[in-house]
Amino acid sequence: MSQVTLPHDAKAGPTKPEVRAVTLDKLDLRPTDHFVDVGSCTGSVTIEAARRVERVTAVERKPDRLDVTRKNLAANDYDADVTLREAEAPDGLPADADAMFVGGSRNFEAVLDHAVDTGVDRIVMNVSRVEPAGDAIEAFRERGMLSAVVQMQVSHGYELAGATSFRSNNPVYVVVGRRDAEGL
Numbered sequence: 489m490s491q492v493t494l495p496h497d498a499k500a501g502p503t504k505p506e507v508r509a510v511t512l513d514k515l516d517l518r519p520t521d522h523f524v525d526v527g528s529c530t531g532s533v534t535i536e537a538a539r540r541v542e543r544v545t546a547v548e549r550k551p552d553r554l555d556v557t558r559k560n561l562a563a564n565d566y567d568a569d570v571t572l573r574e575a576e577a578p579d580g581l582p583a584d585a586d587a588m589f590v591g592g593s594r595n596f597e598a599v600l601d602h603a604v605d606t607g608v609d610r611i612v613m614n615v616s617r618v619e620p621a622g623d624a625i626e627a628f629r630e631r632g633m634l635s636a637v638v639q640m641q642v643s644h645g646y647e648l649a650g651a652t653s654f655r656s657n658n659p660v661y662v663v664v665g666r667r668d669a670e671g672l
């Protein structure tokens with residue numbers, strides 16, 4: 489399958505390809521899943537999921553960014569039925585999702601409550617700042633859904649004086665939840 493192409497950009501995205509790879513692995517998507525992307529922005533995660541599952545709902549609070557999601561979707565191949573919703577979650581969240589990615593952290597506790605109440609099976613939240621990461625971990629734990637936390641720090645090589653050096657991206661905390669989690 490070709491790589492995701494994102495001809496249109498938006499300020500807060502995209503989730504980087506290597507981080508998406510781990511995020512998607514932890515989401516453990518299945519072909520019959522209804523997947524929800526909270527804070528779709530550039531649509532990079534929406535597109536990846538739309539190649540793996542039957543149905544996707546992308547929720548984004550900023551209309552210009554939802555428009556970027558729409559345009560980037562149009563530039564990629566996928567088979568899923570995709571619904572775009574301009575809303576600030578938990579508004580706009582469906583009641584029948586199987587898996588959810590929380591890339592936008594506004595109201596995340598209410599988003600997690602909605603996920604618990606509607607029986608979402610797998611949920612991943614990515615956070616880049618330390619204190620909000622701690623808050624997210626605690627919120628998953630309080631709801632009995634914390635199953636893993638992965639801290640990722642990716643660096644890319646570049647040529648320096650005839651050798652290879654590395655430029656590092658900021659670390660990302662990937663907080664992983666499951667309905668039947670046994671804790672860390």
Ligand SMILES: C[S@@+](CC[C@H](N)C(=O)[O-])C[C@H]1O[C@@H](n2cnc3c(N)ncnc32)[C@H](O)[C@@H]1O
Nearest residue numbers: 501502503527529530532549576577591592594
């Ligand atoms: C870090 S970006 C997500 C990047 C995205 N995964 C991508 O690859 O482009 C966070 C996005 O979430 C949106 N957002 C934050 N909280 C939200 C909420 N509660 N509901 C909907 N969108 C939200 C922001 O407007 C922003 O576009």
